[in-house]
Structure formats: C-alpha cells, structure tokens
Amino acid sequence: MADPTYTPPKVWTHDAENGGRFASINRPTAGAREDKDLPVGEHDFQLYSLATPNGVKATVMFEELLEAGFSDAEYDAWTVNIGDGVQFTSGFVDLNPNSKIPTMLDRSGDEPVRVFESGAILMHLAEKFGAFLPTDHTRAEVLSWLFWQVGSAPFIGGGFGHFYAYAPEKYEYPINRYAMETKRLFDVADQRLARSQYLGGDEYTIADIATFPWLAPFVTGGIYNDAKTFLSIDEYEHVGRWAREILDRPAVRRGRIVNKAWGEEDEQLLERHSAADFEGKKI
Missing domain, CATH: 1.20.1050.10 (Glutathione S-transferase Yfyf (Class Pi); Chain A, domain 2)
Incomplete structure (x- = not known):
C-alpha cells in the first residue's frame, strides 16, 4: 500500500513501478517507440480505434452516416489494442502525435487529411457529409x-x-x-x-x-x-x-461492437470493412 501521508518531492520523477493497470504503457514522454506502419484498407476513411467510450463515438458516427444513406462514408476500422502499445508505433504517431484513440485518415480529397481527437472526428464528418450538425441557430x-x-x-x-x-x-x-x-x-x-x-x-x-x-x-x-x-x-x-x-438505433447497435476486443465473441468485431462483417454478430 502507498503511504497515505505521501509528501510530493520537490521535483517529480517517473517511477515505472507505479501506475497500476496502465503502468506498462504510461510514460511522461510523447513520440513513437517502435517503427511500424499501420494497416490500410480500400476505403477513403481509415479508422484506428478501440471500442472505449471515445472510440465508440467514431464508429457510431460512421454507422449513422451509412444508415442515413451516405454510401461514401464506407470505412475500414482497425483495432488498436492500447494495452499492447500499438498507439506508440510510428504509423499511429504520424496520424496522432498524442497517441490516443480514435484517430482517422481521410483520403477522400486531393490530399490525405489526418484527424485526431474524437470531437474533431465527429465535426469533420458532420461537416463533410452535412449531417448530424445543424446549420441554423441551433x-x-x-x-x-x-x-x-x-x-x-x-x-x-x-x-x-x-x-x-x-x-x-x-x-x-x-x-x-x-x-x-x-x-x-x-x-x-x-x-x-x-x-x-x-x-x-x-x-x-x-x-x-x-x-x-x-x-x-x-x-x-x-x-x-x-x-x-x-x-x-x-x-x-x-x-x-x-x-x-x-x-x-440500429447504427448505434452496430457501432458499439466495432473494434471491441472483449466480452462475448458474437459481440466483437475487431475489424470492420463492409456491412457484411456484421453477419452473425449480436447487434
């Protein structure tokens, strides 16, 4: 047990022995720890994520766009297991210098655009497709x-x-x-x-x-x-x-299992590349 009367030192230093469940990946420094590319699929939108609350925002947004009839919103979703440190590979850091999920590459325009932070991804997609973000006084x-x-x-x-x-x-x-x-x-x-x-x-x-x-x-x-x-x-x-x-909402039920790496097998979809990937899944 840590000492409840702990007095902070004059200058803090990182102790790799502390940190509990996330001690193996948490460090006070940024940047890549391993030189490794990310997988890339065929669609304009490449999403690298995990089905945490922040990650689910992005997959639900994509599924809602598809449900609303925006066929150009098809996407490839790749699971980033943050416990394994994939977010610290060079490919991921190139897309998100903060090494957090979700992050996305939009290849639909003349030049690829990286978008990181879940709120930014939602705004980017909403503005791109003109959906789920009103343009009036609201x-x-x-x-x-x-x-x-x-x-x-x-x-x-x-x-x-x-x-x-x-x-x-x-x-x-x-x-x-x-x-x-x-x-x-x-x-x-x-x-x-x-x-x-x-x-x-x-x-x-x-x-x-x-x-x-x-x-x-x-x-x-x-x-x-x-x-x-x-x-x-x-x-x-x-x-x-x-x-x-x-x-x-059907799109929400789908989006919640994309990039999910825990729970029952029929409630997991580690990678998503087309609507057919949901066949046999519990949604």
Whole structure:
C-alpha cells in the first residue's frame, strides 16, 4: 500500500513501478517507440480505434452516416489494442502525435487529411457529409453540448473511473471528489433532457453521439464495476430515457461492437470493412 501521508518531492520523477493497470504503457514522454506502419484498407476513411467510450463515438458516427444513406462514408476500422502499445508505433504517431484513440485518415480529397481527437472526428464528418450538425441557430447549442462532453470526459474516465475501478489503491478523497463531479455532470444532462428530447434540442446530433458512449454504460451498468449502484444512476430518469432511445438505433447497435476486443465473441468485431462483417454478430 502507498503511504497515505505521501509528501510530493520537490521535483517529480517517473517511477515505472507505479501506475497500476496502465503502468506498462504510461510514460511522461510523447513520440513513437517502435517503427511500424499501420494497416490500410480500400476505403477513403481509415479508422484506428478501440471500442472505449471515445472510440465508440467514431464508429457510431460512421454507422449513422451509412444508415442515413451516405454510401461514401464506407470505412475500414482497425483495432488498436492500447494495452499492447500499438498507439506508440510510428504509423499511429504520424496520424496522432498524442497517441490516443480514435484517430482517422481521410483520403477522400486531393490530399490525405489526418484527424485526431474524437470531437474533431465527429465535426469533420458532420461537416463533410452535412449531417448530424445543424446549420441554423441551433448549431451553437449543439456545439456547446459537444464541447461540454469533451471537457467533462476526463472527470468521468481519468477521474472517477480511474480512482474507483483501476487505481492500485482505494483512497476516499479522490473517489469522493470525482464521484461528486460525475453525479453533477449527470444532473446537468438530466436537467437538459427533461426539457428536450436530445441534448441539442429536437434533433439527434453529434452532441448525442459524443455523449452517449460515456453516459449510457452507467445506465446499463456496463462500466466501472458497480458504478451504477454506487452513483445511484437510476435517479437520472431523463438520462435513462435518452440512453435507452439511442440504444435502440440500429447504427448505434452496430457501432458499439466495432473494434471491441472483449466480452462475448458474437459481440466483437475487431475489424470492420463492409456491412457484411456484421453477419452473425449480436447487434
């Protein structure tokens, strides 16, 4: 056990022995650790991801575009197992210097364009296809909720999720601190969804696509052990209504299993190159 009376040194240094579950990959430096290219498929859009909440944003967006009839949104999705450090290979770092999933290469124009950060990927695709992002006066509302989600995710994941479920020791202060913030964020969403069907208003948009993968797993009890009970998630009835409605969308059911590398085999799709890849999968 770490000393609860820990006093920070004058100058911090990295200790590879600490860090718990992610100690083997976390370092205080950026850049490639291995010279290796990424696989490339035939479609204009190449997605390198994992079915974490941030990764699901991108795959759901692609599947929603295809569901809406945008055939040019066909994509190749490649699983990046962050536990194995694939995000630190030279090919991945060339696309995302921050070494985080998801990242994407758009080859549909005259020059290839890299897009990293999940919110940027959603905006890029929404603007490219003219879908799920309004152009009227409600655009600002949608973007406000999108960036609300992007800004709040670290409190839920790296904050609550890490200290409650992943940290090698359990300490009361950080768990209380981030449990409080996570519940506050749920209350923000719940109050908004009491007044509108979706976060941005009456239409389903990238604000919902971004937020759903973070909030819905708490509603279903599929994230951070027994976090649903610990945080009394059933209190947020409007978030629950919204999450269940989105869970029923065919594109969401497909997008949730793309690049998924855990759970039942019929709920995993490590690579996605066409709609036929979903055959035999539980969606």
